[in-house]
Amino acid sequence: MTQTTDFLAPARLGRLALPHHLVMAPLTRNRAAADGTPTDLMVTHYTQRTTAGLIIGEASTPNAVGQTYPNITAIHTDRHLAGWRRVTEAVREGGGRMFLQLQHGGRVSHPETTGLTPVAPSPVPLQETIFTPRGHLPAVVPREMTVADIRATVADFAAAARRAVDAGFEGVEVHSANGHLLHQFLAGNTNRRTDGYGGPVERRVRFTAEVTEAVADAIGADRVGVRISPGNTVNGIEEDDTDVLYPALVARLRDLDLAYLHLVHADPDTAVYRRIRADWPGVLIGNPVLPDLTTAGVTRAAAGMLAAGADLVALGRPFLANPDLVTRLRLGAPLNPVRDRYLMYTGGATGYTDYPALDDQPSSASMVALDGPRVA
Numbered sequence: 001m002t003q004t005t006d007f008l009a010p011a012r013l014g015r016l017a018l019p020h021h022l023v024m025a026p027l028t029r030n031r032a033a034a035d036g037t038p039t040d041l042m043v044t045h046y047t048q049r050t051t052a053g054l055i056i057g058e059a060s061t062p063n064a065v066g067q068t069y070p071n072i073t074a075i076h077t078d079r080h081l082a083g084w085r086r087v088t089e090a091v092r093e094g095g096g097r098m099f100l101q102l103q104h105g106g107r108v109s110h111p112e113t114t115g116l117t118p119v120a121p122s123p124v125p126l127q128e129t130i131f132t133p134r135g136h137l138p139a140v141v142p143r144e145m146t147v148a149d150i151r152a153t154v155a156d157f158a159a160a161a162r163r164a165v166d167a168g169f170e171g172v173e174v175h176s177a178n179g180h181l182l183h184q185f186l187a188g189n190t191n192r193r194t195d196g197y198g199g200p201v202e203r204r205v206r207f208t209a210e211v212t213e214a215v216a217d218a219i220g221a222d223r224v225g226v227r228i229s230p231g232n233t234v235n236g237i238e239e240d241d242t243d244v245l246y247p248a249l250v251a252r253l254r255d256l257d258l259a260y261l262h263l264v265h266a267d268p269d270t271a272v273y274r275r276i277r278a279d280w281p282g283v284l285i286g287n288p289v290l291p292d293l294t295t296a297g298v299t300r301a302a303a304g305m306l307a308a309g310a311d312l313v314a315l316g317r318p319f320l321a322n323p324d325l326v327t328r329l330r331l332g333a334p335l336n337p338v339r340d341r342y343l344m345y346t347g348g349a350t351g352y353t354d355y356p357a358l359d360d361q362p363s364s365a366s367m368v369a370l371d372g373p374r375v376a
């Protein structure tokens with residue numbers, strides 16, 4: 001386990017040597033073609049960010065019904081594979097390393113987008129609107145998955161993982177966070193099942209465990225990470241037993257020898273963080289809560305994450321707005337602010353590939369280099 005709080009020191013992730021401890025968190029940006037195939041713009045975006053220690057590529061759907069929103073990336077056809085290969089080749093050429101996140105939206109999906117009725121552990125609709133090609137529409141009641149659906153979905157994740165590795169990714173991240181299908185199985189308000197996949201925590205963690213095991217069997221456990229977000233209420237999730245749910249999940253996953261476990265909103269002051277860190281024997285990636293997006297704020301949060309026992313630090317918005325984030329943190333240089341939120345999910349280069357690097361900014365000549373990161 002890492003002892004350093006110097007997040008710019010070299011690190012390891014299994015067989016991968018990383019230049020430092022900073023990981024680019026998965027960031028959905030809706031810049032894929034209508035069928036989910038990565039575009040030239042995406043090649044540019046990821047190539048700009050190859051100095052991340054590891055890039056976790058944005059949520060990519062493993063089957064048609066799992067698609068959340070329009071222009072989300074996918075990885076279930078050969079066309080998707082070929083599109084992603086262009087991204088991974090460019091990232092590798094730029095000296096980077098990349099995993100791909102596999103995400104099934106479950107009830108966070110809409111027939112207007114997929115032409116299909118969304119599926120979920122139980123027929124409990126999201127009490128929110130969902131973005132579709134016709135704008136924001138009320139969510140529909142999802143169809144309860146049968147055991148045959150569950151088995152087929154597990155197989156789809158495994159097939160998507162194989163495609164991801166064929167496309168040149170170093171591995172995949174199973175998305176069991178942020179209110180998507182796997183999280184819907186974990187949480188009591190979205191999982192009302194009475195069969196072997198619902199009820200007590202040991203049964204609610206089963207679907208995430210089976211997906212992860214199947215993916216690990218398909219591509220090797222050392223190429224598989226899992227992302228979780230204990231207590232996160234996004235997408236209508238309500239957990240009333242976070243403190244026992246996640247230890248039960250970790251107990252199912254801990255002996256698989258996975259590449260890593262990735263924690264969203266990792267807060268060292270919470271009991272669930274401390275319990276997961278104590279129980280998880282492998283690499284823990286912490287995605288810290290960022291009080292602000294300044295150089296000092298990000299530096300403090302990243303160092304604090306390592307001090308709290310995380311092995312690597314994942315950052316989302318800082319990488320979104322700063323293609324050269326690592327250089328900026330190394331120099332103590334100011335960070336670009338995140339531009340309008342609506343640009344996050346619209347197509348096009350604006351707010352995506354046009355964030356400047358220091359070299360693009362005339363004022364960088366007067367920037368004073370500091371000795372390593374500023375840790376307050």
Ligand SMILES: Cc1cc2nc3c(=O)[nH]c(=O)nc-3n(C[C@H](O)[C@H](O)[C@H](O)COP(=O)(O)O)c2cc1C
Pocket residue numbers: 025026027028029058059101175177178227264265287288289290314315316317318344
């Ligand atoms: C534009 C945007 C897109 C995101 N897409 C994903 C995603 O595809 N998968 C995921 O697990 N989290 C996603 N997230 C969450 C981020 O990975 C990260 O957990 C969150 O932004 C908090 O980290 P930060 O404070 O460093 O930005 C997204 C966040 C943003 C802002």
